[in-house]
Each structure stands twice: as structure tokens, then as C-alpha cells.
Amino acid sequence: MNFASWPSLLVVDVEGNGANPPDLVEVAALPVRDGQPDTSTAGAWLTKPEHPVTPFAARIHGLTNERLAREPGWTEIAGQVHTLLATSWICAHNAHVDYRVLSAHLPQWRPAGVLDTLRLAKVTYPDLPKYRLDALIEHLKPDLSAAPAQRHRATFDAYATAQLLVAMATHYDTWDQLVAVAVPPGLPGSPEPEQEPTLW
Template sequence: MNLATWPALLVVDVEGNGTNPPDLVEVAALPIRDGRPDKGSAGWWLTRPNRPITPFATRVHGWTNDAVADKPAWAEVAEKVRAFLGDTWICAHNAHTDYRVLGAHLPGWEPAGVLDTLRLARHTFPDLGKYSLDKLIEHMKPDLSEAPGVRHRATFDAFATAQLLTAMASRYDTWDQLVAAAVPPGLPGAPEPERDPTLW
């Protein structure tokens, strides 16, 4: 597949404060250009959540309440994030989560489509068994030497997801085949089910 012919696509990752529903703490959006992640034009936002970051969330991503105490509230950056995301395609690992959280924080926002590397990996490697980001990194060994930050930070995870996406996409001949394998039913961009021509 010629990845350079893809529509505009952002690989996104979000980190929350650990509450349910979560407040956003960190958002990364990494463009794919000519089949490669483009760090030079990536978007990144670190915000102070309305509710404190829980100890559990801190253990996962490392952000503490002290670290974000002087950061802007979500309301101060929301329109910048909305403008950056626009109506392009997005991709995330376990994309239902990122799509749902971003949608809750950006009312009215709707991407052109949503690729899910978790769904894509299950289709690409049906016998792998586990499909966490760590498991896929271990299995596919993408080049993460230029990944910003550390694992479980939004910038690192978006970069890793982008590398996994492009590597798996090379196994498909067309964009439509990739979409059929990677877009979860019910999310934007999902192929319409074929109608039975005998029914009318």
C-alpha cells in the first residue's frame, strides 16, 4: 500500500486523572505524513484537571498534581485542540476510549473516521493472544529510538502507535482493506454493511 495516498490522519493518545468519567491531563496528536510520523508538526497539551489526579493514575503515567498545578485548565486549551484535530481521521490503540473521552471534552467534534490499532492487530495477528501496546511493541519491535517521553506518556504512546499502524498497514493492499480491518463497527468511518440484493 502507498501510505502517502492516505487521507489526513492523526494518531492520538490521551491520559486522564483516574476518575470516572476522567478529566484530561495530557493529549498528544501526531500527524502521519508520507507514511511516517511527523513529530515536527505534532500537537501536545498538558492540562490541570478539574479534579485531582488519583494516585493510581500517577502510578500509570507519572503525572502528579504538583506537576500540572500551573498548567492551563482544559477550558483554556479546548478550542486549540479542536482546531488541531479538525475533522481528520484519527487513530489510537483501543480507540473507543480515546474517541469517547475526546468527544466528551469536545462537544460536537467528529472525526472523519477512527482507526483502532488494537482491532487491526487482532485482524493482522489472529494467533497472538494478547494485544496490549506493550505486547505489540514486543512482537513487532518498531523503531522507538525517536519516541518522545516515556511509555504511558501521551507523546510516547502516540509515536509507538503510529509506528505499529504503519508497519501493520504495509500488509494491506488498499486503504479500504485497512479501514475494513481497523475501524470498529459503530465508530466514524466504519464501512457500511453490504445489503442483501434479494431484499427490498
């Protein structure tokens, strides 16, 4: 895989308040350049949700209402997030979720495409018993020594997902081959279906 041929791409991860639909409490966006996560230009934001964080969500990511009380509201940081994401490709694990939540919070945002490392892993490693992020970390053992924060925080999960993406991408020769496998149907960047032949 020639990583220099990749378009602009950011690995994203979001954490929510546990409601449905969720309010965002954390967003991370980590560029991947030349096959490496570029933490020097990454973006990470904490935000106070409109509705309280549920006890269940707080237990998972550790972001309590008290911790977020002094953070800016979403409207204060939405422009910064939108500017960094711009029209780049994004990648996430189980990308439907992150794409849906980000799209709800950034209605004018239109990424060039969406890669899903969950979908990619199922094709790349068809015999694994599980495909959760923890299972892939255990299987591939990426170097996470430079990962910020800890598991279930957006910055850590984006860094881990970026390392998994790069490792799996080495199984494909070209960007187009990667896209054909990793973009879920119906999401931006999905290869157009072949036209059915007609009589005319």
C-alpha cells in the same frame, strides 16, 4: 500500501486523572504523512484537571497534581486541540476509549473516521497471546529511539502507536482494505453494512 493515498490522519493518545468519567491531563496528536510520524507538526498538551489525579493514575503516567498545578485548564486549550484534530481521521490503540473521552471533551468535534490498532492487530496477527501496546511493541520491535517522554505518557504512546500502524498497514494493499479491518463498528468511518436484499 501506497501511503501517499492516505487521507489526513493523526494518531492520538490521552491520559486521564483516573476518575470515571475521566478528566483529561494530557493529549497528544501526531500526524502520519507518507508512512512516517511527523513530529514537527504534532500537538501535545498538559492540562490541569477539574478533579484531582488519583494516586493510581499518577503512578501509571507520572503526572501528579503538583506537576499539573500550573498547567492551563481544559477550556484554555480545547480550541487548540479541536483545531489540530479538525475533521481528520484519527487512530488510537483501543480507540473506543480515546474517541469517547475526546468526544466528551470536544462535543463539536467530528472526525472523518477512527482506526483502532488493537482491532487491526487482532486481524493482522491472529495468533498473538496478547494485544496490549507493550505486547505489540515487543512483537514488532518498532524504532522508538525518537519517541518523546516515556511509556504511558501520551506523546510516547502516540508515537509508538503510529509506528505500529505503519508496520501493520504494509500487510494491506489499499487504504480501503485497512479501513475495512481497522475501524470498529459504530465508530466514524466504519464501512456501511451491505443492504439486505428485499422483494421490491
